[in-house]
Amino acid sequence: MIAPHLQRQLTDxxxxxxxREPLPLVAIGVPWLTVMLGTLSPTWPIxxxxxxxxxxxxxxxxxxxxxxxxLLPVWAGxxxxxxxxxxxxxxxxxxxxxxxxxxxxxxAVEVRFPWRNFVINWLEAAILIMAYLLFGLLFANAGxxxxxxxxxxxxxxxxxLLYPLCxxxxxxxxxxxxxxxxxxx
Amino acid sequence: MAPPVTRRTGFSRRxxxxxxxxxxxxxxxxxxxxxxxxxxxxxxNAFAGLRGVAGDAVRPAAATAxxxxxxxxxxxxxxxxxFFAATKNAELTREAQVTRVKLVEARALAEENLRLKAxxxxxxxxxNPVAAARIVGSTSASTRRFATISxxxxxxxxxxxxxxxxxxxxxRVLEVGRNSSRVLLVTDTESVVPVRRASDxxxxxxxxxxxxTLQIRLISLGINPLKKGDTFVTxxxxxxxxxxxxxxxxxxxxxDGAIARVxxxxxxxxxxxxxxxxxxxxELPAPAVPQP
Numbered sequence: 001m002i003a004p005h006l007q008r009q010l011t012d013x014x015x016x017x018x019x020r021e022p023l024p025l026v027a028i029g030v031p032w033l034t035v036m037l038g039t040l041s042p043t044w045p046i047x048x049x050x051x052x053x054x055x056x057x058x059x060x061x062x063x064x065x066x067x068x069x070x071l072l073p074v075w076a077g078x079x080x081x082x083x084x085x086x087x088x089x090x091x092x093x094x095x096x097x098x099x100x101x102x103x104x105x106x107x108a109v110e111v112r113f114p115w116r117n118f119v120i121n122w123l124e125a126a127i128l129i130m131a132y133l134l135f136g137l138l139f140a141n142a143g144x145x146x147x148x149x150x151x152x153x154x155x156x157x158x159x160x161l162l163y164p165l166c167x168x169x170x171x172x173x174x175x176x177x178x179x180x181x182x183x184x185x
Numbered sequence: 186m187a188p189p190v191t192r193r194t195g196f197s198r199r200x201x202x203x204x205x206x207x208x209x210x211x212x213x214x215x216x217x218x219x220x221x222x223x224x225x226x227x228x229x230n231a232f233a234g235l236r237g238v239a240g241d242a243v244r245p246a247a248a249t250a251x252x253x254x255x256x257x258x259x260x261x262x263x264x265x266x267x268f269f270a271a272t273k274n275a276e277l278t279r280e281a282q283v284t285r286v287k288l289v290e291a292r293a294l295a296e297e298n299l300r301l302k303a304x305x306x307x308x309x310x311x312x313n314p315v316a317a318a319r320i321v322g323s324t325s326a327s328t329r330r331f332a333t334i335s336x337x338x339x340x341x342x343x344x345x346x347x348x349x350x351x352x353x354x355x356x357r358v359l360e361v362g363r364n365s366s367r368v369l370l371v372t373d374t375e376s377v378v379p380v381r382r383a384s385d386x387x388x389x390x391x392x393x394x395x396x397x398t399l400q401i402r403l404i405s406l407g408i409n410p411l412k413k414g415d416t417f418v419t420x421x422x423x424x425x426x427x428x429x430x431x432x433x434x435x436x437x438x439x440x441d442g443a444i445a446r447v448x449x450x451x452x453x454x455x456x457x458x459x460x461x462x463x464x465x466x467x468e469l470p471a472p473a474v475p476q477p
Contacts, residue, residue: 041326042325042327043243043246044250050273050397051325051327051396064370073210074211074213075210078211078218085232086236087239087243088327089330090327091221091229092232093218094222096221097221100212100214100217104208104212107208135398140327143225144329
């Protein structure tokens with residue numbers, strides 16, 4: 001029964017968090033959903049004549065993986081990359097491969113350096129982002145393009161600088177994800 | 186940050202298997218990616234159908250977002266306008282004076298053209314556009330330059346059709362979905378458009394450079410006759426693009442050609458028109474069948 005529960009909550013706000021738990025669908029689904037929304041950035045109302053937008057889906061996935069290790073499984077690169085390939089314009093399979101490898105690499109780094117701070121996380125993400133853009137360029141060129149390396153320079157700088165902001169954004173979504181909506185009866 | 190405990194599975198068989206198969210699936214994902222990549226590099230159209238369905242799926246949302254785009258961009262232009270108002274005013278006044286003279290000349294030329302065409306018995310053929318559509322997206326994070334438009338096979342769009350805006354050529358249709366299609370923009374590095382200089386018809390090719398500009402390469406090598414500000418139009422060779430569609434203005438000279446700025450910046454274009462193929466392949470003569 002939702003109505004009496006809501007009424008109780010409004011009349012007594014201090015009961016809000018007691019005896020409540022987050023909705024499982026939201027708690028598990030939000031990371032996937034945010035990465036997919038980032039992936040859909042090619043349909044945003046920005047039509048670029050040069051690659052300038054950072055690969056937002058990839059940045060969001062890195063941010064989730066660094067903030068909440070284990071929330072996205074190691075194999076998350078396969079389905080999320082598949083979705084990204086549908087819209088990114090890269091040769092199909094480019095994101096499946098690179099996102100899967102990135103997840104494995106993050107896992108390996110985590111074993112090697114279990115205690116990390118902001119700078120190490122950012123450094124790790126920066127290396128992965130630049131490698132991702134570089135290999136993305138190589139795959140795109142293998143698939144018919146012949147774009148010179150200098151074209152991705154601005155994009156790499158923007159992406160690395162924007163990464164901490166993406167992390168903050170995902171932290172916001174993380175808090176939303178864990179809001180206890182559901183009453184335990 | 187605290188070290189994660191996801192790897193330490195303890196004695197739980199279930200947790201051990203979950204972790205193990207997680208890694209197996211992760212590595213399998215990378216292998217699947219390699220497979221997809223090879224398939225798509227060797228056959229560019231291997232996943233075109235899938236992408237068409239995906240494009241159709243997000244089309245309504247993307248079209249709504251696109252309708253807000255012109256508003257957002259005009260806001261930036263308005264703010265910019267305050268800073269450059271005086272210089273722009275002077276520049277435009279000068280330009281208007283020049284243009285007025287040119288307009289009269291052009292009118293005279295058009296009349297002469299019409300008269301000569303009548304003499305030759307040529308028909309004035311104006312292409313009936315196949316469809317008008319909105320640019321609903323572009324691959325803004327990839328080095329390839331594709332755009333998605335909001336018209337597909339249901340509106341009569343077919344592969345290879347040129348896409349243009351009032352400003353000039355935008356690209357050509359590469360993949361067609363039901364209600365959306367994918368356009369190879371002229372700025373993509375794979376796009377080559379046969380062009381000629383508008384003033385005297387110096388022929389060349391316009392090759393995309395992937396960063397919003399075009400590389401103009403002239404067919405006849407020698408002394409570079411190009412100057413800054415030269416306008417290029419499509420020449421119609423090859424039969425794909427209708428001749429006379431404006432495409433780019435030279436902004437920088439190189440040794441054997443020039444770098445040109447695209448006239449119809451897809452970012453500033455909201456509506457585009459899909460034109461029929463100028464000289465479809467079916468009109469070409471069939472290859473001669475060798476007689477036994």
